[in-house]
Amino acid sequence: MIEASCHCGAVRLAIESAPETLTDCNCSICRRYGVLWAYYRPGQVRLVPPDAATDTYMWDDRSLAFHRCRTCGCVTHWAPSDPARDRMGVNARLMDLDVRAAARVRRLDGAVTERYLDD
Ligand SMILES: [Zn+2]
Structure with missing residues (x-):
């Protein structure tokens, strides 16, 4: 079990296991947020507290909701x-530095080809 936390601690994520790989995506939103994504199934991640105060942002086809802490503004996940979609992203920038250091970072060209650049 590992934990990811926003800067002020109001929004935390308890996660079943440390990520082996992280995704550094250059799409229009990820590059602006400056995030590194660790992907999980929603059942592997628990929001702490369950009603943690986040604001969300959606755009385009509104298929994803980007959550940020209402207090400190950190993008958390x-x-x-669609609840049937069995995948979510946690911002690994909120994880401990040693967790991040142990994971391999893959660069995703989300802006153009939607392919990983380095494998
Ligand atoms: Zn916060």
């Missing part, structure tokens, strides 16, 4: 609008 994204979740699919």
Whole structure:
């Protein structure tokens, strides 16, 4: 079990396991947020507290909701609008530095080809 926390601690994520790989995406939103994504199934991640105060941002086809802490503004995770979609992203920038250091970072060209650049 590992934890990710926003800067002020109001929004935390308890996560089943440390990520082996992280995704550094250059799409229009990820590059602006400056995030590194660790992907999980929603059942592997628990929001602490369950009603943690986040604001969300959606755009385009509104398939994803990007959550940020209402107090400190850190982007914490994204979740699919469709609950049948079994995938979510946690911002690994909120994890401990040693967790991040142990994971391999893959660069995703989300802006153009939607392919990983380095494998
Ligand atoms: Zn916060």
